[in-house]
Amino acid sequence: MKLHREGNKIAWGSAALLIFCMLASVVYGSGVFRFLSIILFVWTGLFYFFRDPNRPLKTDDEAIYSPADGKVVVIEKTFEPEYFKDERWQISIFMSPTNVHINRIPVTGKVIHYKYHPGKYLVAWHPKSSTKNERNTIVIQKSENRILLVRQIAGAVARRIVCQLKPGDDVRQGQELGFIKFGSRVDVFLPLDAEILVRPDQMVKGNVDILARWVDKTNDEINT
Numbered sequence: 001m002k003l004h005r006e007g008n009k010i011a012w013g014s015a016a017l018l019i020f021c022m023l024a025s026v027v028y029g030s031g032v033f034r035f036l037s038i039i040l041f042v043w044t045g046l047f048y049f050f051r052d053p054n055r056p057l058k059t060d061d062e063a064i065y066s067p068a069d070g071k072v073v074v075i076e077k078t079f080e081p082e083y084f085k086d087e088r089w090q091i092s093i094f095m096s097p098t099n100v101h102i103n104r105i106p107v108t109g110k111v112i113h114y115k116y117h118p119g120k121y122l123v124a125w126h127p128k129s130s131t132k133n134e135r136n137t138i139v140i141q142k143s144e145n146r147i148l149l150v151r152q153i154a155g156a157v158a159r160r161i162v163c164q165l166k167p168g169d170d171v172r173q174g175q176e177l178g179f180i181k182f183g184s185r186v187d188v189f190l191p192l193d194a195e196i197l198v199r200p201d202q203m204v205k206g207n208v209d210i211l212a213r214w215v216d217k218t219n220d221e222i223n224t
Helices: 005-029 031-050 219-224
Strands: 061-066 071-078 086-095 102-104 108-116 135-143 146-154 161-163 176-180 183-190 210-213
Touching: 005 031, 005 176, 071 183, 108 161, 135 161, 146 176, 161 183, 176 183, 183 210
Parallel strands: none
Antiparallel strands: 061 210, 071 086, 086 183, 102 176, 108 135, 135 146, 146 183, 161 176
16 A cells, blocks of 8 residues: 555655654653654554555446545535535535545546635534535536536645646546545535435445436437
8 A cells, every 4th residue: 555645745754753763762862852753653653644545446437436435424405506506416425534535536527617715624524614614626527417516625624635637627537536634525516316325324435435326318318
């Protein structure tokens, strides 16, 4: 298992400082350096947070895969005010600090909208975190009738959302969407005719578990 690039600088810097403090505690017999060595040793356990597991890509044109690892905390019909401005299915996944924090593209398509919003740092499961917290909104269009919105939301601990996408990008199901440091949440907004396949409190993995399936006709089917 490798580390995600977002954790490389922290990992190498912490490892170098740990080695220095351990050597200093031996050379100088300093309790301060010994204490710092213990703290840094515990800190290295956080590198697990930046893990990037080798997860084979799965593709299924009719499936909407989970974009994140975590627990499904919301499945409800709600009004989406930023882009669609109508009622949609909302599925929210809470990512604890122990989860893999890489986010993945749930469907193949094109990015047609992207917007970063600075904001607050409410706990990620707070009902208002979807509209009040620091967040990224990404809208992906697969076809004329197949459009979904993915929202990366920073939590009370998270202070940085990473996303390299921009409008016009062609994206593939399973590729990396971004990264959120520490506890956070990802919302997915789907058409009301989508077939929801997950349940509340279910644990899901990005690009492994299917959240829903499209049930509308594709453009080709419509034109036939």
